[in-house]
Amino acid sequence: MPLSVREIVLTHPTGPAGDLDSLVRCIEECLACAQACTACADADLAEDDVVEMRRCIRLCLDCADVCDATWRVATRLTDGRSPSLKKVLEACLDTCRHSRKECERHAPHHEHCRICAVVCKRCEDACQALIDET
Amino acid sequence: MPLSVREIVLTHPTGPAGDLDSLVRCIEECLACAQACTACADADLAEDDVVEMRRCIRLCLDCADVCDATWRVATRLTDGRSPSLKKVLEACLDTCRHSRKECERHAPHHEHCRICAVVCKRCEDACQALIDET
Amino acid sequence: MPLSVREIVLTHPTGPAGDLDSLVRCIEECLACAQACTACADADLAEDDVVEMRRCIRLCLDCADVCDATWRVATRLTDGRSPSLKKVLEACLDTCRHSRKECERHAPHHEHCRICAVVCKRCEDACQALIDET
Amino acid sequence: MPLSVREIVLTHPTGPAGDLDSLVRCIEECLACAQACTACADADLAEDDVVEMRRCIRLCLDCADVCDATWRVATRLTDGRSPSLKKVLEACLDTCRHSRKECERHAPHHEHCRICAVVCKRCEDACQALIDET
Numbered sequence: 001m002p003l004s005v006r007e008i009v010l011t012h013p014t015g016p017a018g019d020l021d022s023l024v025r026c027i028e029e030c031l032a033c034a035q036a037c038t039a040c041a042d043a044d045l046a047e048d049d050v051v052e053m054r055r056c057i058r059l060c061l062d063c064a065d066v067c068d069a070t071w072r073v074a075t076r077l078t079d080g081r082s083p084s085l086k087k088v089l090e091a092c093l094d095t096c097r098h099s100r101k102e103c104e105r106h107a108p109h110h111e112h113c114r115i116c117a118v119v120c121k122r123c124e125d126a127c128q129a130l131i132d133e134t
Numbered sequence: 135m136p137l138s139v140r141e142i143v144l145t146h147p148t149g150p151a152g153d154l155d156s157l158v159r160c161i162e163e164c165l166a167c168a169q170a171c172t173a174c175a176d177a178d179l180a181e182d183d184v185v186e187m188r189r190c191i192r193l194c195l196d197c198a199d200v201c202d203a204t205w206r207v208a209t210r211l212t213d214g215r216s217p218s219l220k221k222v223l224e225a226c227l228d229t230c231r232h233s234r235k236e237c238e239r240h241a242p243h244h245e246h247c248r249i250c251a252v253v254c255k256r257c258e259d260a261c262q263a264l265i266d267e268t
Numbered sequence: 269m270p271l272s273v274r275e276i277v278l279t280h281p282t283g284p285a286g287d288l289d290s291l292v293r294c295i296e297e298c299l300a301c302a303q304a305c306t307a308c309a310d311a312d313l314a315e316d317d318v319v320e321m322r323r324c325i326r327l328c329l330d331c332a333d334v335c336d337a338t339w340r341v342a343t344r345l346t347d348g349r350s351p352s353l354k355k356v357l358e359a360c361l362d363t364c365r366h367s368r369k370e371c372e373r374h375a376p377h378h379e380h381c382r383i384c385a386v387v388c389k390r391c392e393d394a395c396q397a398l399i400d401e402t
Numbered sequence: 403m404p405l406s407v408r409e410i411v412l413t414h415p416t417g418p419a420g421d422l423d424s425l426v427r428c429i430e431e432c433l434a435c436a437q438a439c440t441a442c443a444d445a446d447l448a449e450d451d452v453v454e455m456r457r458c459i460r461l462c463l464d465c466a467d468v469c470d471a472t473w474r475v476a477t478r479l480t481d482g483r484s485p486s487l488k489k490v491l492e493a494c495l496d497t498c499r500h501s502r503k504e505c506e507r508h509a510p511h512h513e514h515c516r517i518c519a520v521v522c523k524r525c526e527d528a529c530q531a532l533i534d535e536t
Contacts, residue, residue, distance in 0.1 A: 002427075002434035003405065004521055008441045011513040013448040031433050032404035038477045039410040045322050046415040046480040054313050055213045061329075062207045062216050068470065069203035073196045073229075075440045078448040079189045082196050084228040091225040094218040095207075111413040119406055136293075136300035137271065138387055142307045145379040147314040159270075165299050166270035172343045173276040179456050180281040180346040188447050195463075202336065209306045212314040245279040253272055323481045330475045330484050337471035341464045341497075347457045350464050352496040359493040362486040363475075 003028055009077070017080045022133055026126040030071035030092065033123035037064040037099055040116035047110065056102045056113065063099035066092050067123065074130070086134045093127040096120045137162055143211070151214045156267055160260040164205035164226065167257035171198040171233055174250035181244065190236045190247065197233035200226050201257065208264070220268045227261040230254045271296055277345070285348045290401055294394040298339035298360065301391035305332040305367055308384035315378065324370045324381065331367035334360050335391065342398070354402045361395040364388045405430055411479070419482045424535055428528040432473035432494065435525035439466040439501055442518035449512065458504045458515065465501035468494050469525065476532070488536045495529040498522045 006024045009016055016023050041060035044053035070092040073082045082088070100120035107114035140158045143150055150157050175194035178187035204226040207216045216222070234254035241248035274292045277284055284291050309328035312321035338360040341350045350356070368388035375382035408426045411418055418425050443462035446455035472494040475484045484490070502522035509516035 002430040002521075002524065004434060004438055004517055005441075008438055008445070008514055008517050011517065012441070012445045027437065028404040031437060032406060035429065035433060035473065035477060036406055036410055038474055039407075039414070042326065042478045042480050043410070043414045045325060050318055050322070054318065057313060058210050058212045058310065059216075062210060062218060064474075065203040065206045066218070066222060069199040071437065072199045072440055072466075075437060076192050076196060076444045078192045078444050082193075082229075083232050084196060084200070084225060087221075087225040087228045088200060091218060091221040094221045095216075098217050112410055115406055115410050115413065119404075122404065136296040136387075136390065138300060138304055138383055139307075142304055142311070142380055142383050145383065146307070146311045161303065162270040165303060166272060169295065169299060169339065169343060170272055170276055172340055173273075173280070176344045176346050176460065177276070177280045179459060184452055184456065188452065191447060192444065198340075205303065206306055206332075209303060210310045212310050246276055249272055249276050249279065253270075256270065326478050326480045327484075330478060330486060333471040333474045334486070334490060337467040340467045344460050344464060346460045350461075350497075351500050352464060352468070352493060355489075355493040355496045356468060359486060359489040362489045363484075366485050 003031065012077050014077050014080070017077055019133055022129045023074060026130045027071045027074050029123040029126040030067040030074070033096060033119050034064045034067035034071070036116045036119040037061070037067065040103065040112045043112040044110070053106065056106055059099045059102050060116065063095040063120065066095040081134070086131055089127045089131045089134070093124050093131070096124045096127065100124065137165065146211050148211050148214070151211055153267055156263045157208060160264045161205045161208050163257040163260035164201040164208070167230060167253050168198045168201035168205070170250045170253040171195070171201065174237065174246045177246040178244070187240065190240060193233045193236050194250065197229040197254065200229040215268070220265055223261045223265045223268070227258050227265070230258045230261065234258065271299065280345050282345050282348070285345055287401055290394070290397045291342060294398045295339045295342050297391040297394040298335040298342070301364060301387050302332045302335035302339070304384045304387040305329070305335065308371065308380045311380040312378070321374065324374055327367045327370050328384065331363040331388065334363040349402070354399055357395045357399045357402070361392050361399070364392045364395065368392065405433065414479050416479055416482070419479055421535055424531045425476060428532045429473045429476050431525040431528035432469040432476065435498060435521050436466045436469035436473070438518045438521040439463070439469065442505065442514045445514040446512070455508065458508055461501045461504050462518065465497040465522065468497040483536070488533055491529045491533045491536070495526050495533070498526045498529065502526065
């Protein structure tokens with residue numbers, strides 16, 4: 001497994017500034033969700049029913065962009081966690097939720113949507129856990 | 135001037151889905167703020183008093199990442215504006231505000247911080263205007 | 269006009285490390301192209317002939333991502349220009365060229381493709397000018 | 403492990419358009435490297451010897467941005483692999499190499515630099531393997 005999130009957070013001079021597990025999990029799930037949503041949007045585009053997948057493509061692209069910003073903000077620990085972390089996590093949770101709900105509608109006929117919905121749900125849970133603690 | 139935000143939004147098959155001016159302004163200011171914060175963080179790093187600039191660097195990097203996600207989400211209009219637009223704008227406004235307040239502290243001795251604070255303030259105002267309307 | 273690229277580059281403690289005009293122009297055009305390609309991909313998705321626009325959507329999304337990385341790398345001047353700047357510019361020029369050529373095919377029937385092709389061409393020229401100097 | 407790169411690539415309607423293993427590995431390593439470089443730059447910033455870490459911070463920030471663009475371009479498979487994939491991989495390999503070499507200099511006294519150098523090297527190898535095949 002390539003991610004070294006926990007390993008490198010542990011070496012930060014100021015430490016994780018709160019619970020290590022929920023921080024690491026949130027960063028990992030945002031990375032996974034950014035990639036899954038980028039892949040799902042691209043797979044949707046190649047499907048025969050692309051016309052029905054427009055909303056899914058768009059929501060997945062939004063979600064990928066917000067997940068990317070979120071893991072970057074969550075990763076920075078100099079001077080403590082970001083003062084904007086909670087609001088960024090709330091935005092991320094919301095984009096994941098919309099992306100997941102649309103993917104769930106297409107999960108029965110598109111396997112990439114089924115996988116993407118699972119990854120989005122994990123990311124929502126990880127964002128919520130970090131919000132609860134922040 | 136290179137930005138063609140208004141020109142290209144006007145050609146979208148579904149239209150701006152609300153007030154055109156506030157949407158265009160928000161996209162333009164997020165682009166400007168992402169660049170100004172990236173430049174300010176880098177200039178801070180090269181200053182003699184880099185030790186005092188750590189918090190500024192970190193807040194500017196956060197702000198650049200969230201601004202980048204925000205102009206991308208705001209740009210997408212297929213199936214209407216993003217259902218997450220308001221929460222994304224709120225996160226963006228918050229990162230801009232923190233970045234601006236820190237830059238204002240250094241504005242008397244670092245011209246890049248003075249410029250960056252002005253750009254952040256414009257971005258805050260543009261996000262707020264789009265929030266009020268959404 | 270919101271961009272303050274020139275203004276803020278001029279305040280960097282180490283200066284532009286080469287010709288100021290070509291650096292500023294490249295950063296500005298990459299920002300404009302990232303936004304135009306994001307907008308064009310989204311507008312393509314909403315068109316009646318979305319099936320014919322798949323390749324255009326995909327190339328525009330690639331181009332937006334590479335342009336975003338490029339203006340960020342070009343903006344950083346601490347310790348001089350990036351040792352990877354030339355290779356990053358070559359990658360950016362290539363994604364712009366592919367995106368532009370596909371957009372030109374659709375320019376007669378989609379105004380957003382016509383605009384996007386113009387913006388891509390300007391970005392290619394700005395990348396080439398900075399490559400020639402680097 | 404949160405990444406689902408292989409799982410979701412396997413469900414793409416057009417397939418991986420070449421060797422699956424090298425594509426998946428490259429996407430995974432770029433994600434890992436983008437995160438490790440973002441974390442390393444932030445940890446460098448919090449160190450007592452931040453003045454000596456300026457070049458490392460800057461190269462790591464460049465590398466993170468290019469890795470992010472690279473995994474996104476590599477992920478898109480609609481209409482086949484990106485025509486710009488090779489040039490994007492070459493730029494990514496180059497930013498990883500510069501970031502790794504600087505991190506190696508600091509590895510004896512900064513554990514995050516040691517880890518980051520290892521992750522950069524893995525990403526270089528994954529990019530090279532995909533270049534060789536493209």
